[in-house]
Amino acid sequence: MNLLNLFNTINQKEVLKYLPDAVFVISEDDGKILQINEKAARIFELDRDELENLTFDKIVIKGMELAYQSSVKDVPVIGGATVNNDEFFVELNATLIDDMYFITIRDVTAMTNVLINAEKTGRLNKDKNIMLSKLANDFKSPVQSILGFSQALSDGLGGDITEKQQKYVKIINKNASDLYEFLDKFFEYTNVESSLYDKSFQVFDIEHLIQSVIKTFDTAIKHKNLSVQLNCDEKLNKAVYSDESVLKTILKNIIELSINLTELGSINVELSNPELSFVEQSGLKLIKNANETSYMQITITDNGIGLKESELEGIFEPYSQLDKINKKNLVRTFSLGTVKELLKYLKGTVWIETEIMKGTIFNIIIPVEKGVINQDE
Numbered sequence: 001m002n003l004l005n006l007f008n009t010i011n012q013k014e015v016l017k018y019l020p021d022a023v024f025v026i027s028e029d030d031g032k033i034l035q036i037n038e039k040a041a042r043i044f045e046l047d048r049d050e051l052e053n054l055t056f057d058k059i060v061i062k063g064m065e066l067a068y069q070s071s072v073k074d075v076p077v078i079g080g081a082t083v084n085n086d087e088f089f090v091e092l093n094a095t096l097i098d099d100m101y102f103i104t105i106r107d108v109t110a111m112t113n114v115l116i117n118a119e120k121t122g123r124l125n126k127d128k129n130i131m132l133s134k135l136a137n138d139f140k141s142p143v144q145s146i147l148g149f150s151q152a153l154s155d156g157l158g159g160d161i162t163e164k165q166q167k168y169v170k171i172i173n174k175n176a177s178d179l180y181e182f183l184d185k186f187f188e189y190t191n192v193e194s195s196l197y198d199k200s201f202q203v204f205d206i207e208h209l210i211q212s213v214i215k216t217f218d219t220a221i222k223h224k225n226l227s228v229q230l231n232c233d234e235k236l237n238k239a240v241y242s243d244e245s246v247l248k249t250i251l252k253n254i255i256e257l258s259i260n261l262t263e264l265g266s267i268n269v270e271l272s273n274p275e276l277s278f279v280e281q282s283g284l285k286l287i288k289n290a291n292e293t294s295y296m297q298i299t300i301t302d303n304g305i306g307l308k309e310s311e312l313e314g315i316f317e318p319y320s321q322l323d324k325i326n327k328k329n330l331v332r333t334f335s336l337g338t339v340k341e342l343l344k345y346l347k348g349t350v351w352i353e354t355e356i357m358k359g360t361i362f363n364i365i366i367p368v369e370k371g372v373i374n375q376d377e
Contacts, residue, residue, distance in 0.1 A: 021104040024056065028099045031055040031064045043090075043107055045083050059083075060090065060105075067101045070094040078108065129194035136187035143183060146176040185334040188249075189318060192341045200243050201370075206296065207238040210269055213251045220259050228255075232271035240296055240368035246342050247366070253335045254300050254362045260332075261360055262304030270299045274365060282349050282365050296368040303359040312352065316340040 022040035026033055033052050041048050044059055056063035061080040070077045076093040088109040095102045150173040152158060154166065161169065207230065214221075214228050221228055232238070258267050274297040280286055287294070307315075311329060314320035318330070318337040336350075343350050348366030 021106055024101070024103040024105065026056045026064075026067065026101040026103060028096060028101060031057055034100065040105065043083075043105065044081070056101075056103075060092065061087075063092075064101075066092050067094040067096075067103055070103075071096040071101065081105075126194055129190040132187060133191040133194050136183075136191070140180065140183050140187070143176055143180045147173060147180060150176060182331050182334075185331050185338070189334045189338045189341070192338050195345075200245060201241060202244065203239055203241050203370075204244045205238050206240045206242075206247075206271065206368075207232060209244060209248060210251060210271075210298075213248060213255055214269070216252065217255060217259055220256075224259070224263060226259065226262060226264075227266040228269070229266065230269045230271075236271055236273065237293060238271075241370040242346055242366060242368055246346060250339050250342050250346075250364065251298070253339050254364075257332060257335060258300055258302040258304070258360065258362065261306070262302045265303040265359075267300065267302045270301070272297045272299070279365060282351070282363075284347075284349050284365060287367070290367075290369075294367060294369045295365055298364040298366075300362040300364075301359065306356040306358055306360050307352070307354040308356060312354065315352065316350075 022043045023035075023037045024033055024040055025035035032055055036048060036051050038048075041051060044051060051059070056067070059081055060066065061082070063079070066077050066079045070092055071094045076091050079090055079092055080087050081090045082088075088107060091106045091108045093104045150169050153161060153169045154173060210230055214230065217228075255267070255269070273292050274282075274295055276286060276290060276292065276295075279290075279295050284295075315333055316336050316339070318333045339350055343364065343366065346366045348364060350362065350364050352360060352362055354360040
C-alpha cells in the first residue's frame with residue numbers, strides 16, 4: 001500500500017486535526033512547509049496560512065538537518081525553535097516518504113530547562129568541590145600552626161607561663177585540634193565528591209592492608225587499652241583486585257570511628273566471602289558469571305556505646321546534618337559520607353547495625369575479582 005497515495009485521497013486536514021502532536025508535512029527538496037495541523041499553529045503562534053508560506057528552517061533551527069537525522073536514525077531529536085524571536089525547545093520525530101518529511105513536534109521546553117539547570121548545578125557543584133580541594137592546604141596550614149605553637153607554649157618551649165595562661169593555651173589547642181579534625185574530614189569529602197582521584201585498580205593483599213591501617217591507630221588503641229583483632233579463614237584468598245588506596249581510606253575512616261565509639265573493650269575485623277544471595281540482598285547487582293569468591297565482606301564490630309536511632313538518619317549524607325548542632329555527629333557524617341562515595345567508586349556497598357551500649361557493626365561488601373569489576377565498568 002502506498003501511504004502517500006492514501007494520504008492524498010483522504011481529507012488531509014481532517015486527519016491532521018485529530019493527531020495529538022503538532023504535525024508538519026515538509027518538502028524534502030526545498031524545506032517548504034506543505035501541510036500542518038492546528039496544534040502546530042498553536043505551538044508556533046502563527047496562522048496556518050502564515051506557516052505554510054515558510055520553510056521549516058525558519059521556525060526550527062537547522063530544522064531540515066534535524067529532520068534528516070531523525071529519519072535516518074529513526075529516533076527523536078531535540079532542537080531549538082523560534083516564536084516571535086523567542087527560542088524554545090522541541091522534540092522532533094521525522095519520517096521520509098516519497099520526497100516528503102512527515103514530522104511530529106512536541107514542546108519540551110520545561111523538561112529541557114530542568115535538565116539544563118540540573119546539569120549546570122552539577123557542574124557548579126563539581127567546580128566548587130575542585131576549588132575547595134585545591135584550597136585545602138591553605139585552610140589547614142594556619143590551623144596546624146596554631147596547634148603546633150599552642151602545644152609548644154604548653155610544653156614550656158616559649159618560657160614559663162602562669163597557670164591561668166596554661167589553661168587558656170590548652171583551650172586554644174583543644175579547639176584548634178577539633179577544627180583541624182573537622183577541616184580534614186570536610187576537605188576529604190569534597191575531594192571525593194570532585195572525583196579528582198585517578199583509578200588505580202590492582203591486585204594486593206587485603207590482610208596486609210588491614211593490618212597496616214590498624215597499626216596507624218596504635219597510639220589511640222594503646223591509650224584506650226583496646227584489643228583490635230583481625231580474623232579470617234586460612235582458606236580465604238587474600239589477594240584481591242581493587243583500588244588499594246581508596247579501600248585504605250574507607251577502612252581508616254571506619255576503624256577510626258569504631259575506636260572513637262569504644263572506650264573500653266575490643267574491636268574485631270572479619271573477612272569473608274558472602275553468599276551471592278546475600279550480596280543481592282545488600283543492594284548490589286550481581287554480575288554475570290560471578291561466584292562465591294567474586295565478592296569480599298569486611299565486617300568491623302565493636303562493643304562500644306553504639307549509635308542512637310536518630311543518629312543513623314542521614315548518617316551517610318553530610319549536608320542533611322547541617323541543621324544539627326552536634327559537631328561530632330557532623331564530623332562523623334563527613335567521614336561516613338566519604339566511605340559511601342568511595343564505595344560507589346569500588347562498586348560496593350556499606351550499612352550499619354547498632355545498639356545503644358552494646359556496640360556497632362559496620363558491614364562492607366566489594367567485588368574483588370578483575371573480571372567482575374571490568375564487566376560492570
